Amino acid sequence: MAESFVMHKLLRPFLTTLLTTGFCAGAVAQEPQRVLAIGGAVTEIIYALGEQDRLIARDSTSTYPPEAMELPDVGYMRALSPEGVLSVEPDLILARANSGPAEAIEVLQAADVGWVTVPDDFSLQGIDDNIRIVAEALGVSSKGDLLREKLAQELEQIQLATANLEERKRVLFILSLRDDRIMAAGTDTAANGIIGLAGAENAITEFEGYKQISDEAVLTANPDVILMMQRGGASEANHGAENKGIFEHPALGSTTAAEEGAIVRMDGLYILGFGPRTGEAAKELSAAIYGSTSN
């Protein structure tokens, strides 16, 4: 029930914005040709808009799509080096609001380079705003509107699909499982958000953020599904071993999720990125949780 409330709260302003600002055609006089993206969310939007040809560099959090990894990396977004950033000779810097350090940002804004801040709002409204801001900065507002519409439709679909579920499954998101210690997602996390979007419930509501959780708390929460991040490449072979670890874990082993083998793994950035792929991710997650029939 809580989820549908959240969905309404999030979706209503989102759809309103779509109607009111959707048709503003923003034509920037001189379109920037050498764009530097700081923040994975920004990079993802630029690719989703199909404007990657103008992207000349990225920061180290920009790891999707894989092609982006081939661009020069100016370092971690919170530890930028002003001269390093200027050395890639950008004419526009699109940076997430919490880029830093503040001193570096001050120096960069004083240099003769275009600067657009993309807010750090990991909500549906936030994704919509960010797509609009990035598209406007690149002078491709109409492409942005298309992307926003597509996303809105996807989110509406998933909401409709999960609206009439009789029973909401309770999902435990495990950020890491090391030496049998569990780091789980509480409220106010991207994991909590995507679980809600997928029409399920976060099994952990006792704390905010990602924290280590005790075995007893896991037993009390007794999740129906365990959600984890997929590891790419060679380590995929370890998933089997990890599953064994879950089944043999003193607390996790006796949860409903372990008994039914309901362990879902998805790419971390895909489900937690809150970018243009969030609609798809929520749909896929929902299918994984409830089985594809309910979609």
Add this chain to the structure above:
Amino acid sequence: MRVATSVSSTSGAAPVAAGDRRFLARWVTALLLLVLVATFLFSLTSGATDTSAARVLWALATGAEDSITVVERVVLLDIRLPRAVLGTLIGASLAVSGAVMQGLFRNPLADPGIVGVSAGAGLGAVSFIVLGSGVLAPIAALFGIYHVPFAAFFGGLVTTLLLYRVSTRQGRTSVATMLLAGIALGALAGAFTGLLVFWADDQQLRDLTFWGLGSVAGATWIKVIASAPIILPVVLLAPLLARGLNAITLGEATAQHLGIPVQRFKRIAIVAVAAATGASVAVSGGIGFVGIVVPHLLRLLIGPDHRYLLPACALLGAVMLLLADAIARQIVAPAELPIGIVTAAIGAPFFLWILLRRRGILDL
């Protein structure tokens, strides 16, 4: 340089008969001065962009400012220059503080960390990184973007004063108590820091990691102006402590007999070191190892006489930090490494190599 000849003759008779190294010391100091100037200029000319320092300076000097771009101007005057100045100040401050601490505590392991400055400064910084947008927001707003450096300085100062109170009884400061209390206070500050780390979100965690490794990447003129009035006097006036430190090498009682007001001397030295270290940690985060490596290297080379050791430490400390910074910003350009990684990764093996070659003569 003929002051305190009595002291130097006694310390000259120290365990290792190294002979009179005053001549060598003077030459090394002069050479280090030249190396520092060269390193400073190198630091201005090297960077991720291909801005030519000489051309920009020439254009500014001749008034032909139109021939350079805004970016070039910003790179040289607002990025490289404050960074080189700050690096020089911090390197000198860390190395001199280390040398003074080791002399004062007659302990080769002592460095500013041991009087709790680093732990206290760390706690101050971590508090504001984690709580700066919450409980501590009003104070954070007061100091703007400089609230973390300020908190670090404040934290370092409070810890040092606390430590001083704990280890002082009836006007006498016990060095042994201070060392132990420093460890205890460090652990306490570590516990609070750990608690804050537990509360931190992922983003703050990454900030904490980067802060702990140190960097002069955020160098601005404001930071230079804020830290120079504290660091410069300490570094420049440190040689005045040399006579007292030489005397204390022989033990506090002997020093007292040699006419050193030991209690007052210790107080001045500790406050000076705490202030300089606090200011350095505040503007650059935790840069390790300079305070240990530089003084020991120079002791091996020019001997333990603080009259030569302290100025040489200031010079070599600055050189080492500028070089480490040059590596830090070139090696993974356009990104850059935290400088603490470079100082430790290069300093530690080099130091071990020296120790292995000259085993057993690590004297003070």
